[in-house]
Amino acid sequence: MTEHETTTPETTGGTGADAVVEQVRVEGAPAAQAAATPPVPVASDHPERWGRVDAEGTVYVKTADGERAVGSWQAGEPAEGLAHFARRFDDMRTEVELLVTRLASGNGDPKHAQTSAKHVRDGLAEAAVVGDLAALAARVEFVLTKADEAMEAAKVAKDEARAAAAARKQALVEEAEVLANESTQWKSAGDRLRAILDEWKTVRGVDRKTDEVLWRRFSKARDAFNRRRGSHFADLDRQRGVAKARKQELVEEAEKLIASDDWGPTAGRYKELMVEWKAAGRAPKEADDALWQRFRAAQDAFFSKRSEAFDERDAEFSTNAKLKEELLSEAEQIDPSGDLESARQQLYRVQERWDAIGKVPRERIRELEGKLRTIEERVRGAVDAQWRRSDPEAEARVAQFRERVEQFEAQAAKAKAAGDKRRAEQAEAQAKQWREWLAAAEQAVASR
Known part of the structure; x- marks a missing residue:
């Protein structure tokens, strides 16, 4: 066989073992996991290690059993022919490494990987390539082992998914049975049973026998709920008649x-x-x-009639309001700054006459009572002021406050002298507060 390649020799995945590991990293799988078997060397780096071309142009690959002819190269230098068959080997090596990477990342189809690896394995004995066939065979076996493990894991996962689906339907059935036997929230429970049915349809993978058993229980629960709800609303109709x-x-x-x-x-x-x-x-x-x-309508008719009667009464109260306005004008003349006792007596007489006049319209009560309270508070304030001016304890309080100011000022000075800044600030703050109280007390005494 005579072949000639005019394209530039290329390899996939870099050179040597480093290229294989780097390729695995790019695919996203841990390098250590992908390299459970030694990576296959890149044949095109040193094709003379794995084969030769004799004087007649026959290309040989080295195997564990000796050399095997893989082709013929007549159209160029022997080294070019050897490189050509090494690149073909690298193509196979790249295919196998991709299978390793995909299996390690979990993204590959293990069944497809197994089929592809078997295809490579079955063709190795007669493959027209130059490279480390033994290493590549070991790598292929590694792929087959990992594919078997992945398929087994997929089977386990499928079994687990089936068990999880059965468990979910079991939980839905149990929830439906609780609703059927206990719930009296008819609308929300009915809505939930419909939602359970919708979810039931989405849960797949349960074996047929188990699914039929669970479905019968669910259907029975729904029927029981519907019977209870129907009975409830029948009773409700009777209650509504009563x-x-x-x-x-x-x-x-x-x-x-x-x-x-x-x-x-x-x-x-x-x-x-x-x-x-x-x-x-x-x-x-x-x-x-x-x-x-x-x-x-009956309520409105009664209260409307009562309102009319109250309006008539309020008209009578309007006269009382005018009398109280006149009385307020008189009460405004009370002057507590002169004869305080006389002012108190005048206010007392006003209050008696106020009560004797009687009620006023509701909308005037707050206004009139407020004006009277203002006059009462003016007189009461004069009485309180007189009491404060005659308070025998006022001077004593002034002296007490002054003593406390001096006490805290002394404490502040002592703390400053001792270098205790925190205690000095606390004492000064207390002295300031007591000075304010002293000033207020002194002002009260001075205003007598």
Whole structure:
């Protein structure tokens, strides 16, 4: 066979063992894991180590059993022919190293890797290449071993996934059974059962027998829940019939009370009717709404009539408001700065007349009472001021405050002298506070 290559000799993955390890790192797998067998040398670096070309142009590769002819090179220098067959070996080596890398990274298909490795192994005996065939054969066996391990691991993972899927469906069934037997949150429980069914459809990989058993349990739980829910709403319909009858009675009583002019007790009874209405429960929606409209209409009619009566009374109270305004004008003339006792007596008489006048309109109460309180506070303030001026303890407090100021100032000076900055600052802060209190006490005494 005569071949001639005109392309520049190239190798894949660098040179020697370093190139193999570097290639593994690029693929993302740990180098130590990929190199469980020695990396295959790059044949194109030193092709003369693995083969030769004789005088007739026959190309030989060295094997454990001796030399084997792999081809013929007649179109150039013998070294070029040897390099050509070495590059072909490097192509096979690169293919095997890629299989190693993919298996080590976990991204490769172990079944495909096994098939590819077997194809390389089966062709090594007659491969027209020059390189370390023994090392490459060992590397191929390493790939086959790792592919077997990966397939076994995949089988284990599949079994684990199947077990996990069965466990998940088991958990869904148990949750459904709890809802079916215990839950009274009918809407949320019904929604959850539908969500469980949706999730059930997404859980795959359970063996058929187990899946059928679990499905029967789930279906039974759903049926039980639906029966309980149906029974509940049947009872609820009966209860709503009772509630309708009770609310009808309350409406009739509310309508009779419209004519009452006993405002306080009747208003209280309407409040009681409202409490009883809420306690009666819900009637069917259409009936409940109609009865509620009648009940509210009766309430509104009564309270509207009461409001009209109160408006008439408020008109009477308006006269009282004018009288109190006149009384306030009189009370404004009270001067507590002169004869304090006389001012107190005048205020007392104003208060008696104020109470005798009676009530005023609700919207005027705060205004009028506020003005009276202002006058009362003015007189009371004068009384308090007189008491403070006659307080026999005022001077004693001034002396006490002054003593405390001097005490803390002395402590601050002593701490400074001792070099205790922290204690000096604390004593000065306390002295400052007491000086402020002393100033306030002295001002109170001075203003007598």
